[in-house]
Structures are given as C-alpha cells and as structure tokens.
Amino acid sequence: MSANPGNVAGGLKATISNPHTSEEAKERANERLQDMEESGELDHKEAHDAHVARxxxxxxxxxxxxxxxxxxxxxxLEELEDEI
Known part of the structure; x- marks a missing residue:
C-alpha cells in the first residue's frame, strides 16, 4: 500500500521543525520534500481542495x-465537484 503524499509531506515538515531531530535528518527530510514538490507527487491545490471539501x-x-x-x-461543495 502506498502512503498518502500529503501525510508523508506532513511528517517530513514535522521532522524539519522538530528541535530534537538531528541536522542530518532535517536535511534528508528537506531534500525528500523538495523532490516530492518537483516531481509533482505533492499537488498543493489538490490537497487544499480535499481539505476544503472535508x-x-x-x-x-x-x-x-x-x-x-x-x-x-x-x-x-457542488462548485468543487463541478471543477473536478
């Protein structure tokens, strides 16, 4: 089962902002987050629309x-559904 990209991004952001996380781990998390954004794996508009709908x-x-x-x-909600 593949992970939800939004949840993965949230975990990476938490790692980056956690004061108890090593700098090396923060750097790896930041690189992974950038890779997700560059590859289009993390679609901010899609995630935002899903949050709004919920x-x-x-x-x-x-x-x-x-x-x-x-x-x-x-x-x-009807307008959001029409956009899809």
Whole structure:
C-alpha cells in the first residue's frame, strides 16, 4: 500500500521543525520534500481542495451550524465537484 503524499509531506515538515531531530535528518527530510514538490507527487491545490471539501461536508452534519451556513457549504461543495 502506498502512503498518502500529503501525510508523508506532513511528517517530513514535522521532522524539519522538530528541535530534537538531528541536522542530518532535517536535511534528508528537506531534500525528500523538495523532490516530492518537483516531481509533482505533492499537488498543493489538490490537497487544499480535499481539505476544503472535508470541512464543508463536516459543516453539513454539524448540528451547531446554521441553516444558512449549511446552504453555503452545500453550494461550495457542488462548485468543487463541478471543477473536478
């Protein structure tokens, strides 16, 4: 099973910012992250759109969200789906 590129990138970023990680490990993580970005393996727009869609779906099922906000979320989800 292949790993989710977004999760891999998140782990690499955590490694880079961890003060307990060696400089050598930080350099390797930074190189791997750059390789992912250059190869197109990490598509920021695709990841962003997925996060937005999850947030909109969560709003639809949240009882504390107003009906107006749920309607906006529903419309935004439809627009995202049309882009795909």
């Amino acid at each position: 947030g909109r779906k969560a709003a639809l099922h949240n009882p504390n969200v107003s009906l107006e906000a749920k309607e906006r979320s529903k419309k935004a």
